[in-house]
Amino acid sequence: MAITRGLFLKLDRNRSSTVPLHRQVAQCIHDDIMQRNLAAHTKIPSEVELAQQYGVSHGTITKALESLVRAHVLYRQRPQGTFVADAITTADTGVLNDTLLTTTARQLLASQQEQPALTAVKPAISMMTNTPTQGAAAPTQNAEPSLLAYQATNMLFIGILLPSLKSSFTAIVLTSVETMTRAAGYGLVFAHSESNITMERYHVEQFLKQGIAGIIIFPGEHQVEEVNGHLVSASAGQLRIDYLRMLQNRNVPFVLVDRYVPEIDCSYIISDDYAAGYGATQHLIALGRKRIGFVTAHYYLTSSYYRYIGYCQCLKDYKIPYDDRLVLRTLQYPDLAIETNRPFVDNVNSVHDREQISAYLSQAERPDAVIAMNDLIAFQTLQAAEKAGITVPDDLALVCSGETTVGAVYASVIPFTSIIQPVEEIGRQSASLILSLVAGRIADARKIILPVSLIVRQSSGGTPNNIPQFLPRHRYSD
The missing domain is CATH 3.40.50.2300 (Response regulator)
Structure with missing residues (x-):
């Protein structure tokens, strides 16, 4: 790997120009690469060195290099540095086309303002x-x-x-x-x-x-x-x-x-799925429920796993014995379609799940409250309860641990108390x-956990309140 040394072309700063300084710097770097005929994959000086050579701020150099990366003149390889990109090859002939590279780069660098995103509408259709x-x-x-x-x-x-x-x-x-x-x-x-x-x-x-x-x-x-x-x-x-x-x-x-x-x-x-499971369970405990169940699919995603772990931890913290009979994890969790007059289209999986939930609610020591993994499962639980003559929320308090638009289909039946994720x-x-990440402003992995909130509605038996109650955040690690 070659590393270029020495000063790039001196920047002839034009203070009266309407072209931003970082574009003037980028053009100067580009011209130097072309005049010195630097080979592909040649490493250029660091941003600190370039800032000193050109007498500009580190931020100006960063913006200049970003524009050259966008123009395919340079590329970044973390953490090694910034390098000269491959010369462009035409698809039809396979011939190196330095002229096209120069023209494309100059068009981008000479532009005095960013093009509005709407200018890409016609090309996007193409x-x-x-x-x-x-x-x-x-x-x-x-x-x-x-x-x-x-x-x-x-x-x-x-x-x-x-x-x-x-x-x-x-x-x-x-x-x-x-x-x-x-x-x-x-x-x-x-x-x-x-x-x-x-x-x-x-x-x-x-x-x-x-x-x-x-x-x-x-x-x-x-x-x-x-x-x-x-x-x-x-x-x-x-x-x-x-x-x-x-x-x-x-x-x-x-x-x-x-x-x-x-x-x-x-x-x-x-989302903070641990807090979702913990907060839903805590809400039901505050309402006096003792036999709190958890209904989910037969497999775990990271989201459903941590909701379940939050549920278990809350029971432990409030000294309520864990009862495996109150946990139903045999559902196929079908991708159910919504129709105008019927909430879901029946299929083999949905029939299986309703049968499983009906049997779960029919056991001798049935739950007096249920946390459903999401509103699809919550709706099926509601259907099974109604069929069994179990009244929600008097006989069975119900909390949905993840709400989507599906809730609007049956909100007129009984609005669900729900955990709300910050989707936007x-x-x-x-x-x-x-x-x-694309701009190179950060290089390390960022793991962001966003807080969730609880909206109390009719299904849990609490006092309805459409103002979201943010749940305390919990840190967890695998």
């Missing part, structure tokens, strides 16, 4: 149809034809991968991320995996082919289990572990949302984190 916009630049490196429009606008794109858009949770996350990335001058490319890990891997590979700058990933049902007091991924999650490690090996920035993968040390944004903030924080 991207979706794989049809380049008129006047787009020639293909570069091994980019997909759909990226021609991106190159024409010199805009970086963030990818976001969601399991689906059937719940308000993912829809709100997507909206919040789009708002943040647009405000920062980035485009956003969306894909959904249908909660299929193979499809998830496919979309990640497509993002890489498209030259996405960073990826926000909402993993599908990544199942975990406790082994010797620590969480590990179930064998079905190995494919996800593999592609996340591949992203790390390629230094592709990514952020996980709502849940994490124990084997992968990376940045993630999650999850979207904003994930966008802010991926943008910081």
Whole structure:
């Protein structure tokens, strides 16, 4: 690896110019690279050294280098430093095209103001149809034809991968991320995996082919289990572990949302699920309930696991004996569709789950309160209770541990007391984190746990209060 030494071209600062200083510096660095014909992968001086050489602030140098990275003149390799990027190769001929590199970089660096995100609307449509916009630049490196429009606008794109858009949770996350990335001058490319890990891997590979700058990933049902007091991924999650490690090996920035993968040390944004389980249990104890049950799927995600652990710890703290008969963890947890007149479309899994919940509520020493993992399960519990002649909340207090838009379908029946996750903030924080990783402002993994709140409604028997009560935050580690 070559390392360039000595002074770059002297900066001829034009104080009367409308071009920002960091762009003048970037242009000077770019011109020096071209005149000295620096080879690809040559390491340039550190930001501290460059700031001293050019007589500008460290912040100015940082912004200058970021603009050169966006122009594909340089690339960053943490923690080694900043390097000259590969010369651009045209897709048709395979010929090195230094002229295109120079032109593209100059167009970006000479621009006196950032282009509004709306200017990418037409190119984005071309991207979706794989049809380049008129006047787009020639293909570069091994980019997909759909990226021609991106190159024409010199805009970086963030990818976001969601399991689906059937719940308000993912829809709100997507909206919040789009708002943040647009405000920062980035485009956003969306894909959904249908909660299929193979499809998830496919979309990640497509993002890489498209030259996405960073990826926000909402993993599908990544199942975990406790082994010797620590969480590990179930064998079905190995494919996800593999592609996340591949992203790390390629230094592709990514952020996980709502849940994490124990084997992968990376940045993630999650809710305080431990506090969700603890707070829901504490609320029911305060209402005088003694036989508090917990109903969830037959497998754990990191989110459901920590809600269950919070539930167990709260019982212990209040000296209420744990009774395994009050914990139902055999549900298939189907992805249930919502219809206009019927809340859910019946399928094999939903019928199985209703039967399981009915049997659970019919036991001799049944629970007098239930914490449902989410509102899908809460609704099925409500249905089973009504069928068995059990009145909510008089005979059975019910708390939903994770609310989505589905609650609106049956709110007229009985509004659920619910744990509310800060969904918009999850979207904003994930966008802010991926943008910081892409820009090189942070290099280490950031693990952000956001607080949750409790809204008391009719289903638990407490005094309804639509003002969210923030629950104390809890620190936990695997």
